Amino acid sequence: MSTRVRRHAGFSMMRVSRGNVELEQRAYGPEATREECVAIAERVSVIDERILFLRELPIQSPFSVNLMFDRIETLVGEWDRFAYVADLTEAKRPDAETRATLKARVLRISPRVTHVAVVVGDNLIMRAMARLFAYGMGLQSVNVHATRAEAFEEVRRVMGR
Amino acid sequence: MSWGGSKSTDRILMHLAEIGAGRCTITDDVVVAETDPDMSQVLVGLLVLHEDLSYASRQRTEAETAMRIVAEERERLLEDRRRAVEARDQFLAVAAHELRTPLTTLSLLADRLMAMQGSIRVADSSAAEIQRQHLARLKRQVERLSALVVEMLDVSRITRGQLDLVPAPVDLRDVVHEVLDRFDLEIMRHDVTVKVDAPSPVRGTWDAAHIDQVVTNLVSNALKYGAGQPIEVSVRAETSHAVIVVRDHGIGIPDDEQTKIFGPFTRAVAAKHHEGLGLGLWVAHQIVQASGGRIKVDSRPQKGSTFTVELPL
Amino acid sequence: MIIDDDDDLREALVDVMSAQGYDVAPFADARVALAALEEGPTPFLILLDLMMPGMSGWEFRAAQLANPKLLSIPVVVVTAGSMLTDGVHTLSDVEILRKPFDVSTLVTITARYAAAS
Numbered sequence: 293m294s295t296r297v298r299r300h301a302g303f304s305m306m307r308v309s310r311g312n313v314e315l316e317q318r319a320y321g322p323e324a325t326r327e328e329c330v331a332i333a334e335r336v337s338v339i340d341e342r343i344l345f346l347r348e349l350p351i352q353s354p355f356s357v358n359l360m361f362d363r364i365e366t367l368v369g370e371w372d373r374f375a376y377v378a379d380l381t382e383a384k385r386p387d388a389e390t391r392a393t394l395k396a397r398v399l400r401i402s403p404r405v406t407h408v409a410v411v412v413g414d415n416l417i418m419r420a421m422a423r424l425f426a427y428g429m430g431l432q433s434v435n436v437h438a439t440r441a442e443a444f445e446e447v448r449r450v451m452g453r
Numbered sequence: 454m455s456w457g458g459s460k461s462t463d464r465i466l467m468h469l470a471e472i473g474a475g476r477c478t479i480t481d482d483v484v485v486a487e488t489d490p491d492m493s494q495v496l497v498g499l500l501v502l503h504e505d506l507s508y509a510s511r512q513r514t515e516a517e518t519a520m521r522i523v524a525e526e527r528e529r530l531l532e533d534r535r536r537a538v539e540a541r542d543q544f545l546a547v548a549a550h551e552l553r554t555p556l557t558t559l560s561l562l563a564d565r566l567m568a569m570q571g572s573i574r575v576a577d578s579s580a581a582e583i584q585r586q587h588l589a590r591l592k593r594q595v596e597r598l599s600a601l602v603v604e605m606l607d608v609s610r611i612t613r614g615q616l617d618l619v620p621a622p623v624d625l626r627d628v629v630h631e632v633l634d635r636f637d638l639e640i641m642r643h644d645v646t647v648k649v650d651a652p653s654p655v656r657g658t659w660d661a662a663h664i665d666q667v668v669t670n671l672v673s674n675a676l677k678y679g680a681g682q683p684i685e686v687s688v689r690a691e692t693s694h695a696v697i698v699v700r701d702h703g704i705g706i707p708d709d710e711q712t713k714i715f716g717p718f719t720r721a722v723a724a725k726h727h728e729g730l731g732l733g734l735w736v737a738h739q740i741v742q743a744s745g746g747r748i749k750v751d752s753r754p755q756k757g758s759t760f761t762v763e764l765p766l
Numbered sequence: 767m768i769i770d771d772d773d774d775l776r777e778a779l780v781d782v783m784s785a786q787g788y789d790v791a792p793f794a795d796a797r798v799a800l801a802a803l804e805e806g807p808t809p810f811l812i813l814l815d816l817m818m819p820g821m822s823g824w825e826f827r828a829a830q831l832a833n834p835k836l837l838s839i840p841v842v843v844v845t846a847g848s849m850l851t852d853g854v855h856t857l858s859d860v861e862i863l864r865k866p867f868d869v870s871t872l873v874t875i876t877a878r879y880a881a882a883s
């Protein structure tokens with residue numbers, strides 16, 4: 293598994309000393325500290341050319357969704373096509389308001405998204421959420437996987453890596 | 454219920470019916486406790502559906518509430534404005550009303566002084582002349598003030614819908630003559646010839662004071678815009694109407710203005726050249742209409758204007 | 767007879783009427799005027815103000831009409847408003863002279879009543 297991360301123009305990242313912030317099991321909102329915001333955003337990373345990896349928070353909120361998708365948009369820059377792996381193994385089911393925010397943010401990038409691979413482990417509830425997500429978010433191609441390895445392999449194959 | 458359908462299907466249908474009714478008995482615990490993997494995922498889907506529908510409903514209610522608050526606020530502002538306008542009109546009416554008595558006294562005193570002038574001993578003839586001029590000016594200013602006050606009061610009464618006419622038997626010739634008598638001084642000052650054509654009585658039942666106001670406004674305009682040319686006033690009775698005509702040969706009114714001149718606050722000439730509130734024709738129009746009549750104008754720029762008032766007999 | 771509680775206006779009216787050659791009986795209080803009418807000579811015209819404290823113009827007219835000795839005396843109401851009624855009484859059969867008016871108008875009207883008497 294090659295993990296070469298390429299830098300792209302317009303790529304800005306706040307450098308805070310890593311590993312200092314422990315994110316808690318709660319919904320984050322506008323009261324979050326700068327360090328907490330960075331920690332949330334850094335759960336999104338580039339793992340290969342035009343491939344992103346997103347580790348969903350245990351408890352999500354409209355605020356956290358916006359943070360993460362702002363980060364996605366920053367990372368993909370001008371890419372006209374890309375894929376991402378979403379790891380939901382730690383995640384609990386999001387509420388209606390969060391889902392509405394998620395739908396709005398996904399719709400914004402969906403024209404450029406070639407494929408999404410969702411990792412749910414053995415969590416049947418999150419598997420169902422992922423399927424609902426696939427049907428309801430305007431994405432062309434979504435698959436659900438039990439492991440990260442499977443997800444990464446599929447995404448690389450789809451993106452011709 | 455034994456034919457067709459499995460227990461799973463029935464259960465799903467039940468939940469769908471619940472959701473349609475806005476309820477849902479599925480909870481996260483129920484989902485977790487469910488042993489059938491397919492059913493547990495369907496239950497999640499149904500629960501999410503219910504949550505999304507409830508959320509959408511809440512959003513809509515909030516939007517409706519926000520809209521209702523905006524509408525109520527708007528209503529309140531309109532009501533405030535209505536009350537402010539009414540207060541203003543009330544004030545104008547009271548102010549105009551109160552101004553009338555002092556104006557009357559001033560006018561009477563000015564007249565008396567002018568009349569007494571001959572018998573007052575003054576230092577020399579030039580002082581006497583100055584005194585005469587001062588008195589004449591005083592009288593003029595009082596008349597001007599009176600005209601404005603009357604106009605103000607009429608306007609405020611009209612806007613409040615309180616133009617109460619008191620019809621009584623009257624000969625319109627008398628009204629016309631009284632108006633022209635009052636304009637005597639001003640006619641002399643403008644050095645204008647006024648011809649009156651009223652050979653026979655024109656008797657009917659109208660509010661003399663208000664018709665007086667109409668004729669006054671028309672004559673006043675004829676003097677203002679008549680450019681020193683002769684003015685003709687005629688009164689006659691036709692089969693069903695009495696007709697009063699005031700005609701000047703002055704600056705006239707452009708075609709596109711003619712429909713607007715009877716409206717409030719329009720003036721076909723620059724305001725600063727002429728006095729008054731600019732509402733003379735509007736007031737005249739309101740009075741004539743309230744009397745059951747019609748007023749119209751026939752005019753051409755630089756040729757003059759002919760105002761015709763028809764009153765029912 | 768002139769009945770008006772406004773001192774300045776009443777005096778000005780007295781002056782104008784006197785200059786015309788009429789005998790003038792001015793009153794500031796309508797009740798006093800009523801008493802005077804009972805006792806003394808009958809005027810050919812009463813100039814009546816409406817808004818007065820004590821007895822108003824409307825009340826005066828009502829009292830005048832209720833008295834057979836006085837009811838035929840002509841009245842010209844001098845007023846800033848056009849209210850024929852104060853809510854209780856209604857004026858009938860009176861000429862109305864609206865303020866502000868011209869001296870000439872007042873003189874013409876008065877002369878008409880003087881000639882008629």
